[in-house]
Amino acid sequence: MSVLLYNTLSKSLEPFRPMTSGVVRMFVCGPTVYDLSHIGHAKTYTQFDFIARFFRKSGYHVTYAQNITDVDDKIISRARELGVEPRELSARYEARYLEDMAALHNTSVDTYERAHDHIDDIVAQVQALVDRGHAYRLDDGWYFDLSTFPDYGKLSGRTHVEAEDSVARIDENARKRNPGDFALWKARKPGEPYWDTPLGPGRPGWHIEDTAITEAIFGPQYDLHGGAVDLIFPHHEAEIAQQEAASGKVPLVRHWLHTGLLRVDGAKMAKSSGNFLTIRQALDLADFRTLRYAFLSQHYRSSMEFNDVTLANARAARRRVENFARLVDPAHTDSAAALALVERTRDRFFTHLRHDLDTPGAVAALFDYIREQNRQDEPPGPAARALLREVDELFDAFDLEQPAGDDARIEAELTRRRELRAARRFAEADEIRDSLRGRGILIEDTPETTRWWHEKV
Missing domain, CATH: 3.40.50.620 (HUPs)
Known part of the structure; x- marks a missing residue:
């Protein structure tokens, strides 16, 4: 096309x-x-x-x-x-x-x-x-x-x-x-x-x-x-x-x-304004995947604000994709419905890109897929993994290959932390949180569960 x-x-x-x-x-x-x-x-x-x-x-x-x-x-x-x-x-x-x-x-x-x-x-x-x-x-x-x-x-x-x-x-x-x-x-x-x-x-x-x-x-x-x-x-x-x-x-x-041009904290970037950031300084604030997502989630012709909120939003969006990727079961046999959902998503994703490289629309199609798949009774399988890898060939903004062998150990530590919090042994629960953070793993508590992700690559 x-x-x-x-x-x-x-x-x-x-x-x-x-x-x-x-x-x-x-x-x-x-x-x-x-x-x-x-x-x-x-x-x-x-x-x-x-x-x-x-x-x-x-x-x-x-x-x-x-x-x-x-x-x-x-x-x-x-x-x-x-x-x-x-x-x-x-x-x-x-x-x-x-x-x-x-x-x-x-x-x-x-x-x-x-x-x-x-x-x-x-x-x-x-x-x-x-x-x-x-x-x-x-x-x-x-x-x-x-x-x-x-x-x-x-x-x-x-x-x-x-x-x-x-x-x-x-x-x-x-x-x-x-x-x-x-x-x-x-x-x-x-x-x-x-x-x-x-x-x-x-x-x-x-x-x-x-x-x-x-x-x-x-x-x-x-x-x-x-x-x-x-x-x-x-x-x-x-x-x-x-x-x-x-x-x-x-x-x-x-x-x-x-x-489009980039503005830092609402102003044109200039050394005299004190808002000048080199690429090296930016990479101290965020890893390359977060920066790539921040840039590529914007339409290429649009101007862009670069600030702490931009980076926080980019990190959060990356985490959603990476957390979903961890749910993929490569041994699962995809149903016809799951295959059809992936194919519809792929078609929407590339249709957006073929229309003046509409990366915001393509990203929206990906997140619509994740929401829909999460509502299904079956886990995401090989078709989901293939879709995510195809997306990342272009964006190079997601860590889809996080070491699977660590997942069970991390989940066990989080289970132990939940038990400690339920017993009001908060100091011991915080030690687990801090230990995970020291290994580059951040956690977020929600009313339903505790989510985690690798912060750095």
């Missing part, structure tokens, strides 16, 4: 139709490696990890590429502050970024492409723009001439920089032909990295890195480009202008997907 995706370019839901049937060539803007990656990066890259997993699960052959901006004004400025070489700084934080992605289980990227490794491709693309009359030279480098590309603004619906464009990297030069013209190649400055090229000694502008990289690995057109919504203007607008002007082929990308 077809997949419907919201296309930022058309601003509508469209059937996903890759250029080659059954093949997805997918690019997502990667980090500029001058500092530790933050929790907003975690949201974006986890959601695109899910998208790549979904396409593969749907039978597509996916090539997922991400760039690493390892030469840039921000890197040079930070390296100068720390008294290190820019290349040393970028290599350090590239390694940290890859460690963070591994810690989040974001494993879908096939190739990370560094700007440093594509200088020849960058120079060739700038030269093509020069040859086609889309670029001009000033004393500080080569600029893209926006007056030569009438389609500029077709992605975002605007052409002028606004105050909130915090990642714009606007290149200032009073002699630019048009206010929005942007640097393609920056002339050499003392103490900065540079390459000797036919364009003159210098280094790439920010926008040109992405299109030179994608042209090198995918050609001038490909299927899907993603990033956070704050990159739509001017960065992705500039990418369209560069590649379509250089190649003459339209469109650069068939489908543009953009993720």
